[in-house]
Amino acid sequence: xxxxxxxxxxxxxxxxxxxxxxxxxxxxxxxxxxxxxxxxxxxxxxxxxxxxxxxxxxxxxxxxxxxxxxxxxxxxxxxxxxxxxxxxxxxxxxxxxxxxxxxxxxxxxxxxxxxxxxxxxxxxxxxxxxxxx
Numbered sequence: 001x002x003x004x005x006x007x008x009x010x011x012x013x014x015x016x017x018x019x020x021x022x023x024x025x026x027x028x029x030x031x032x033x034x035x036x037x038x039x040x041x042x043x044x045x046x047x048x049x050x051x052x053x054x055x056x057x058x059x060x061x062x063x064x065x066x067x068x069x070x071x072x073x074x075x076x077x078x079x080x081x082x083x084x085x086x087x088x089x090x091x092x093x094x095x096x097x098x099x100x101x102x103x104x105x106x107x108x109x110x111x112x113x114x115x116x117x118x119x120x121x122x123x124x125x126x127x128x129x130x131x132x133x
Contacts, residue, residue, distance in 0.1 A: 033057050035065065041100075041131040042069035047078030050086040059089050066097035073130040077103035082111055094121055100130035 034045045044061045048054070065072040072093070079086070086108075093099045100122045104112065112118040124130040 033061050035061055038073070038127060039131045041071045041073055043073045043075055043102075043127055043131070045075035045078060047080075049081035050079055050089075051081065051083045052085045055085045055089060058086075062089060062093045062099075063096070066093050066099065069097070071098040071100065071131070073100040073102050073127055075102050075127050076105065076108055079105060079108055082108045087111060087115060087117060090117065090121060100124065100133060102127045102130035 032047050036043050036045075042065045044058070044065055046058045046061075050058060062072065062074065074090070074093075090099065090101065101112075102124050103126060104123060109118070109123075112121070112123060122130065122133050124133060
């Protein structure tokens, strides 16, 4: 399952998350962070660009999830851009609980490799694989 296939009963928030730009539209649109349970694991899915100006909603969702659930999966398939703000959030969430990262796009995967975080975090190709490890 990826961001686009999230359960319709999932908790959705568009306030203060990663910024998503509508096709052809100028400026950032409200982002979407979706949270749902899958195979007994809490999944947080984000879409758009995750940088210093747009990370607050995702930070809130991951922090809360790490406190409430023994295992959390970040579905990164919808993240189109990431900078050190997201990397810092991933490290802090990993320290707080069992974080898994699913389906990072090539730009994020490259950042993980360059920083060595791919050796620290559990990175898997799909949400199902991340939930299982």
